[in-house]
Amino acid sequence: MIYKLIKKFNRSVLALSFILLGFVSCYDNGYEEFVPPTGSVNNIQPSTLFTTSTDASDNLTMVFRSYSTDAASYLWDFGDGTSSTEANPDYKYAKGGEYMVKLTTTSTDGLVAVDSSKVAPVFVDFNFTSVDSKVTFENLTSGAKSLVWSFGDGETVTWNSEDTEQDADYNPSYIYKTADTFIAKLTVTNFLDVEVAVSKNIEGLVLSTVPDFTFDGNGLVVQFTDASLLAATYSWDFGDGSSLSNDVNPLHTYLAEGTYEVTLTTTNEAGVEKSETKSVPVGAVKPTFKAIVQNGTGDDFQKETSDNADAWDMTPNSKVKDDVAGEIDSPYRAIWNNTALNSYIDGEFGTNEQPGSSGDGSYVNGKKTRSIKLANTSRRLYQVVAVEPGVVYTFTIDTRSEAEGINTEIFILNNEITTEEDINTDPANNSNVDAYFNITNDFNSSKGSSSDNTFTTSTFTFEATANIVVIYARALNAKDSSNEVFIDNIDIITPGF
Numbered sequence: 270m271i272y273k274l275i276k277k278f279n280r281s282v283l284a285l286s287f288i289l290l291g292f293v294s295c296y297d298n299g300y301e302e303f304v305p306p307t308g309s310v311n312n313i314q315p316s317t318l319f320t321t322s323t324d325a326s327d328n329l330t331m332v333f334r335s336y337s338t339d340a341a342s343y344l345w346d347f348g349d350g351t352s353s354t355e356a357n358p359d360y361k362y363a364k365g366g367e368y369m370v371k372l373t374t375t376s377t378d379g380l381v382a383v384d385s386s387k388v389a390p391v392f393v394d395f396n397f398t399s400v401d402s403k404v405t406f407e408n409l410t411s412g413a414k415s416l417v418w419s420f421g422d423g424e425t426v427t428w429n430s431e432d433t434e435q436d437a438d439y440n441p442s443y444i445y446k447t448a449d450t451f452i453a454k455l456t457v458t459n460f461l462d463v464e465v466a467v468s469k470n471i472e473g474l475v476l477s478t479v480p481d482f483t484f485d486g487n488g489l490v491v492q493f494t495d496a497s498l499l500a501a502t503y504s505w506d507f508g509d510g511s512s513l514s515n516d517v518n519p520l521h522t523y524l525a526e527g528t529y530e531v532t533l534t535t536t537n538e539a540g541v542e543k544s545e546t547k548s549v550p551v552g553a554v555k556p557t558f559k560a561i562v563q564n565g566t567g568d569d570f571q572k573e574t575s576d577n578a579d580a581w582d583m584t585p586n587s588k589v590k591d592d593v594a595g596e597i598d599s600p601y602r603a604i605w606n607n608t609a610l611n612s613y614i615d616g617e618f619g620t621n622e623q624p625g626s627s628g629d630g631s632y633v634n635g636k637k638t639r640s641i642k643l644a645n646t647s648r649r650l651y652q653v654v655a656v657e658p659g660v661v662y663t664f665t666i667d668t669r670s671e672a673e674g675i676n677t678e679i680f681i682l683n684n685e686i687t688t689e690e691d692i693n694t695d696p697a698n699n700s701n702v703d704a705y706f707n708i709t710n711d712f713n714s715s716k717g718s719s720s721d722n723t724f725t726t727s728t729f730t731f732e733a734t735a736n737i738v739v740i741y742a743r744a745l746n747a748k749d750s751s752n753e754v755f756i757d758n759i760d761i762i763t764p765g766f
Contacts (some may be wrong), residue, residue, distance in 0.1 A: 317374045317382035328465055329390045329412075330361040333370070337382065340374035348388075365391040365412015367460035389414075389459040393467045397453070401477035401543075402445045402498075406453070408434075413457045418443075421451030421471060444498055448476040478537035480545040487555035488659065489523045493531070497545075500535035507531055508549070526552030553732075554659030559766035562654060562740070565759035567626060567641040581641060582623040583607045583614075583651035605653040609687040617689070618647035624756070631667060631724050631757045643677070643744045644753040650742035653685065654761060656733040663762040664704065664731060664740075667724040668711045672752035675744055677708040681731050682739035692741075703738060704731030711754075724757060 317337040324330035334357050335343060345353040347360050348368030362368070371385040391412035398405050410416065418426040420443050428438040445451065450472040457465050481496040493505065495517050505514040507521050508529035514521070523529065529551060534544040564580035579585050584606055614622040625648070630640035641650065656662065668677050680692055681704040696705040711725035731738075738761075744754045 317372055317384040319372050319384055321386055321388050324359065327361065329365060329392050330359055331388050331390055332359050333357060335372060337374040339376040341377045342375045344373040346371040362390040387461065389461040391457060391459040391465055393455060393457045393465045395455050395467065399474060401475045402448060403442060403479055404445065404471055405442045406440055408440050410457055412459055414460045416455060416457045419454040421453050444479050445474055446498065448474040477541045478535045478543050480533045480535040480543050482533050484549050486551055486553065489551060491549060491551060492520050494518050497535045499537045501538050502536045504534040523551045553661050554657060556657050556660045556763050556765060559763045560654050560656050560662060560761040562760050563652060566757060567630065567639045581650050581652055584611045607685050613688045614647055614649060620647065621645060622647050622649050624648050624650055627755055629755050640755045640757040642753055642755055643747045644750055646745055646748050650740060652740045654738050654740060656736065656738050658733050658735055661730055661732045661764065663728060665726060665728045665762065666759045667726050667757040668708055669724045669755045670712045671714050673712045675746045675752050675754055677742060677744045677754050679706040679708065680741040682741050683735040685739055703734055704729060
């Protein structure tokens with residue numbers, strides 16, 4: 270019996286020793302700092318909710334009210350770089366717009382929860398000044414997605430944020446036709462489609478003549494058209510020292526090209542006189558037809574043909590295949606065929622002067638289109654386009670070089686040359702060249718994607734001196750497939766078309 274008691278005692282002492290050793294071990298290693306949990310604890314998920322409203326007296330002030338459960342602390346992020354630790358803050362934004370607000374709460378158990386919501390504070394106001402019956406509005410609004418000006422006489426003007434604040438309709442000018450008192454109203458829609466409006470009385474108008482005019486020139490001849498209000502008499506000063514005209518809509522012929530300051534002075538029935546001056550460019554010829562560039566996108570006649578850039582070949586093949594009808598007569602061969610220049614290119618630079626075709630084009634509606642390719646010293650872009658002498662055209666082209674220093678030279682020729690010696694010396698001042706442009710800023714080795722436009726757009730104007738122009742382009746440093754130039758969206762833009 271005594272043995273059994275001793276044995277039990279020894280076992281108890283041993284167990285107690287292990288327990289004490291465990292305490293000592295924990296004590297020696299220090300204690301582990303408590304880290305507040307996030308998410309859920311024991312399957313209990315915290316909840317954070319809040320509401321937003323606009324202060325009735327100030328549309329820039331937002332009222333935030335939290336409905337969080339067991340929240341011990343609050344952190345509001347107002348989306349404009351500022352924050353608050355209040356439970357239910359009222360916050361005034363410095364500028365209207367669309368902001369994402371986030372509330373983070375921590376519960377008494379250390380649980381973290383987050384809620385977020387968009388708000389759209391807006392400030393709506395305007396000033397105005399008047400000269401006689403012409404009123405100029407100054408828009409003081411911020412945070413507008415769109416707006417409508419109502420001038421109080423039935424006329425309105427609309428504006429959308431895509432138009433930017435530089436658009437004339439954001440700060441309009443309006444000419445009233447009577448001297449009555451009008452209520453001008455500015456209605457603004459914020460980014461959450463809530464409307465806010467401000468109205469002001471327009472009074473004290475003085476009914477007066479308001480001179481205005483438009484003009485339409487063709488060469489040295491300019492047609493002036495009156496657009497004045499309350500005009501009884503007219504006096505036109507054409508800015509060239511010629512006699513004044515009292516016609517309502519005069520036709521005037523200038524003696525030389527240039528820009529002239531034309532002044533229209535009108536007088537109303539009461540004898541009040543006002544003047545309006547505009548700069549009028551004179552000399553440009555008004556076109557009668559649109560210049561047409563064939564296959565400027567490189568997409569046509571591409572599917573089943575070895576002559577894959579037929580529209581740009583200086584000696585087009587007589588047959589070419591399209592996508593539908595099989596073999597058809599080339600529409601280009603009848604327009605031009607410069608075999609002399611083709612022979613010169615072959616002799617000086619090798620063979621195959623026509624450009625190639627590539628699937629590495631720009632993107633339209635997320636889909637890559639084709640492009641034209643210069644991948645050899647001998648390749649050229651060549652196309653004859655009918656134009657009208659004296660018309661000022663705009664030329665545009667998209668290019669991408671796969672190596673640095675692959676300059677692409679664009680010539681707008683006024684005749685069909687037979688050798689490049691005719692343009693190699695100072696092309697910008699050559700009698701055969703209506704325009705010259707050297708593209709040096711289009712290097713981009715990346716193939717790109719629908720969201721990454723790797724092409725560079727170059728644009729310049731030229732005045733045609735003959736009834737045709739030849740679009741002529743070369744890239745002498747594009748020698749192989751590692752330094753190609755891809756070309757897309759070539760066009761000649763005709764004014765008025």
